[in-house]
Amino acid sequence: MEQTQFMPVLKEPEPKKKGNRKLLIILFLLFAVLLAILFFNSSVSKISAITISGQQYIGAVEVEEASGIAVGDAFFGTSSNTVESRIEKLSSVKKATVTKNFPGDVHIQVEEFPSVGYELSPQGEITALLSNGTTLSMHGRDFVVDKPVLAKWPAKDPNKVKLTKVLAELPPSIIGDFSEIIPIPSASYPDRIKIYTRTQFEVITAISLLKEKAPRLVAVIEQQAPGKVTMLLADTYSEYQSDFLESEDSNEKETTQ
Known part of the structure; x- marks a missing residue:
């Protein structure tokens, strides 16, 4: 008796879906572009x-x-x-x-940049001096002169920029006591300056020495009566005579009247 042989059934290959995927990607990209256009054109x-x-x-x-x-x-x-x-x-x-x-x-x-002082121009205009050497007009602004005024400085004096940078390194309490700083250069000290303080001291020093001498100056101001202080190669102090103080007081009264 002959045995019947069965042929295996072959599965038909599934249709490829690449075309559908490409279409979906294209539609997604178009949708994303449309959203981007709408977004960037909206408020x-x-x-x-x-x-x-x-x-x-x-x-x-x-x-x-x-x-x-x-x-x-x-x-x-x-x-x-x-x-x-x-x-x-x-x-x-x-x-x-x-x-x-x-x-x-x-x-x-x-x-x-913080202000470290002010400058009075020949025309009487006040400008603020910043720690990087920048000057800004204070015309039309409300301000208090709570920092030193630089007077009689040449317009392009490089020592003025050096001074502003040194003042920026000093504590506010120190520069707050300085009322006026003027240049008095000498052969030995081209950067020599004179400082008038609100505590009635007259200080002669140099820009290159000011940061180093500042702590000693504070000690003198706190411990001594008003007078003249020199802080260069050597430090000296001499008290004002009484007639000098009386003249200073009278000058202050005249300026306030």
Whole structure:
């Protein structure tokens, strides 16, 4: 008896789905592009407000102009680092910090170089001297002269810039007592200066020695009566005569009347 042999059933190959996948990818990309276009053309993607704080000597308008951004610009159009570097090119700005809060808010925090004194121009205009040597007009600003006034300094005297940098390294309590600083250069000390203090001392020293001599000067002012102090190669002190103090007091009264 013959045995019947069965042939195995061959499965038909499944249709390839590559075409469907490509179509889905294309549709997804088109949808993503459409969403991106709608987003970047909507008000949500724009800068809606710019706030500026921390500045004292320059105006908010000047800071905003230097930043290179404005309300209505693309929120993601410029990086925070780029905006910060633009603002820090302003001569009075020491550091700028830009913070973005989505949607639309940009905050700029400005840190300026501190003022170390003021200067009186021949025309009688007061300018602020910053620790990096920058001068800024104080015309139209409210301020208190709580730091020394530099008088009789030539416009391009390099020692003036050196002085501002040294003053920036001194404690505020020290420079707060300085009322006036004038240059009195000599052959031995081209950077020699005379300092008048609010505590009625007259100090002769040099810019290159001022930081070193400052602690000794504080000790003299705290322990001695008003007088003349010289702090160069050697330190000397001499008390004012009583008639000098009387003339100083009378001069002060005349200026206040």
